[in-house]
Amino acid sequence: MANAQSSSWSDLRPELLGLALKRVPSLADRVRVRAVCRSWRNNAQLQLLPPPLPWLSLLDGTFLSFPSGEIHRMLLPGDARYHGSFDNWLFLVHSDGECSLMNPFSKTVLQLPKLATIWPYEMGNPAEHPVLFKFVGPSSLDMSPDSLLAAMIVDGSLRSGIRICKPPVATDKLRKNNRDHIYDVAFFDGKLYSLISGMLIVLEIVERHKHQPKISSIKCVSDNICNLAIADSYDDARYFCPSWEYLVESAGRLLLVVRRVGILLPLPERNSFHHGRTLSFEVRVSSLAGQALFIGTYSKSVPAAECAGGLPQEDCIYFTCDYARTCRGPPPDPLRDCGVFDMRTRMVTPLLPETTVVRRVAQGCPTWFFPSGAV
Numbered sequence: 001m002a003n004a005q006s007s008s009w010s011d012l013r014p015e016l017l018g019l020a021l022k023r024v025p026s027l028a029d030r031v032r033v034r035a036v037c038r039s040w041r042n043n044a045q046l047q048l049l050p051p052p053l054p055w056l057s058l059l060d061g062t063f064l065s066f067p068s069g070e071i072h073r074m075l076l077p078g079d080a081r082y083h084g085s086f087d088n089w090l091f092l093v094h095s096d097g098e099c100s101l102m103n104p105f106s107k108t109v110l111q112l113p114k115l116a117t118i119w120p121y122e123m124g125n126p127a128e129h130p131v132l133f134k135f136v137g138p139s140s141l142d143m144s145p146d147s148l149l150a151a152m153i154v155d156g157s158l159r160s161g162i163r164i165c166k167p168p169v170a171t172d173k174l175r176k177n178n179r180d181h182i183y184d185v186a187f188f189d190g191k192l193y194s195l196i197s198g199m200l201i202v203l204e205i206v207e208r209h210k211h212q213p214k215i216s217s218i219k220c221v222s223d224n225i226c227n228l229a230i231a232d233s234y235d236d237a238r239y240f241c242p243s244w245e246y247l248v249e250s251a252g253r254l255l256l257v258v259r260r261v262g263i264l265l266p267l268p269e270r271n272s273f274h275h276g277r278t279l280s281f282e283v284r285v286s287s288l289a290g291q292a293l294f295i296g297t298y299s300k301s302v303p304a305a306e307c308a309g310g311l312p313q314e315d316c317i318y319f320t321c322d323y324a325r326t327c328r329g330p331p332p333d334p335l336r337d338c339g340v341f342d343m344r345t346r347m348v349t350p351l352l353p354e355t356t357v358v359r360r361v362a363q364g365c366p367t368w369f370f371p372s373g374a375v
Helices: 002-006 014-021 027-034 038-044 225-229
Strands: 055-057 062-065 071-073 080-086 089-094 099-102 109-112 131-136 149-155 160-166 169-176 182-188 191-196 199-207 213-222 243-250 253-264 277-283 291-295 300-303 316-319 339-342 347-350 367-369
Touching: 014 027, 014 038, 027 038, 055 080, 080 131, 080 367, 089 131, 131 182, 149 182, 160 182, 160 191, 160 213, 169 213, 182 243, 191 243, 243 291, 243 300, 253 291, 277 316, 277 339, 277 347
Parallel strands: 291 316
Antiparallel strands: 055 062, 055 367, 062 071, 080 089, 089 099, 099 109, 131 149, 149 160, 160 169, 182 191, 191 199, 199 213, 243 253, 253 277, 291 300, 316 339, 339 347
16 A cells, blocks of 8 residues: 555556557657656666658647647757748758758758759748748658659749759759649659649659659540549639649548639739638548548648547647748738638538637748657
């Protein structure tokens, strides 16, 4: 009896601590558990845990926990500005024009080509002429200096292009004008796929002289893919209903995800997409096979059964407001039109609590950030 009374929380058996941590989906809460005492921290490091829930990152350096909306901030190098995320990496632009990807927890840095090399056009004021950079790779979590990356770039003039990179050098490019807009890119089965003006394109990439990756061939897989994927079910004269397309690798399949946005008529004189609301999503599968999709400037498929706390839910699409990413001027609310679409009920619900308050961001859109294996 005396031994039982003198025991403390630090004596909690590792297997019991592991059971508790597996039911904690929030990274911030896991950090708090590990901070209780040295024993808990040491034992927690031995646990094999499901990945924590992603954060929503804003370009002012704010990170929001999902689904609570709790606000976090992370220290960045003093000369760097945050321009988005790529899985568990932050895309940074430094004052001297250097670019890098940084894991904010391990502090690992991967040098990238300079913006002037990736995007040769005049960039001007980013608030007036925003430029979107989206990075994809065959294996984003295990990147090294020898990693292959592809960068999709779109500016406010609808000029777009794809740059193949082997950090810190850009090795090849595919450039399009404003008539052939690039909507998305994704690696699948060792090949790079892209959506370009309603066509699904596959780019074969090979390593040539001095192991520099080059685009060896460009083939059209389908020239009418968007019409095959979605039927216009919103025949309502009150709305203008544009669509946006995404490519997502999910459970061994490459999915085309089509987002339908409604904008009340008559259209505003400027930045009409700042007034849109997501009506629905279409995916050419009957279910997501136990997966949940996170859609936005960076998209990812997550096995729902492997996560903790009942989130994310399978057959649901969690989305951010990224379709106004190259509109001039700040959006009225950086969290506007962020939500959850249930493929079974076809209902849209809010992504974060209505009480979540963040300050307005000068430019850009929220981005998913996945802090896998962070601590």
